[in-house]
Amino acid sequence: MINKEGTITFSEACTILKKSKRTVSRYIKAGKLNPKKIKSRKGIEYRFDLTELESLRKPDTTGQMTRQINFDDKNNDTLILLKDTIRLLQKQLKAKDKQIANFQDRQREANYLLKGLQDKILLLEDKSKGKPEKVSQAVILPDLGVTLNQSSNWQRIASIPEEKFEEYIQDKKEISF
Numbered sequence: 001m002i003n004k005e006g007t008i009t010f011s012e013a014c015t016i017l018k019k020s021k022r023t024v025s026r027y028i029k030a031g032k033l034n035p036k037k038i039k040s041r042k043g044i045e046y047r048f049d050l051t052e053l054e055s056l057r058k059p060d061t062t063g064q065m066t067r068q069i070n071f072d073d074k075n076n077d078t079l080i081l082l083k084d085t086i087r088l089l090q091k092q093l094k095a096k097d098k099q100i101a102n103f104q105d106r107q108r109e110a111n112y113l114l115k116g117l118q119d120k121i122l123l124l125e126d127k128s129k130g131k132p133e134k135v136s137q138a139v140i141l142p143d144l145g146v147t148l149n150q151s152s153n154w155q156r157i158a159s160i161p162e163e164k165f166e167e168y169i170q171d172k173k174e175i176s177f
Contacts, residue, residue: 007036007047016053032056097173104169111158114151 008016013035014024027033028046033056035046141151157165 006049008050008053010035010046010048013046013048013053016050017057027056101169101173108157108165111154114146115155115158118151118155 010021010024013033014021017024019027024033028035033048033052035048038045038047141148160168
């Protein structure tokens, strides 16, 4: 029965909708129903508008409940926001990929230069039979802040033919997408 405030109790709402208390609770949680919360001696009670219950009970022309349309609109707004966020993140990812590719190119160039420098040092040592030439002070890797392992790795990378190196980079880019 409708009380003097024009609202219906939780139990009456279950009867009108022909649904269990648990189902009506799920409707509330999902946002299909928006009852008023009223404090009473028993605690918090829900009060429903009859028109809201009627609109939920009656299917619209598509067979869906009319309250479901409002719920779907909220979901659509969320989906649009998520899609926009994904597009933004994809743009940022592409920019980072370009930065990484540029960094790899610069690193490869540095590897070539380092390999050439080491070759020249070895040639100078060979000319002087193991003794560094005193014409200029010899530069050694630790002076450049380069470890032996880094130097070895860079030399191996520098010895890879350009075509194979580019093919490897392209394969890794395709895998990352």
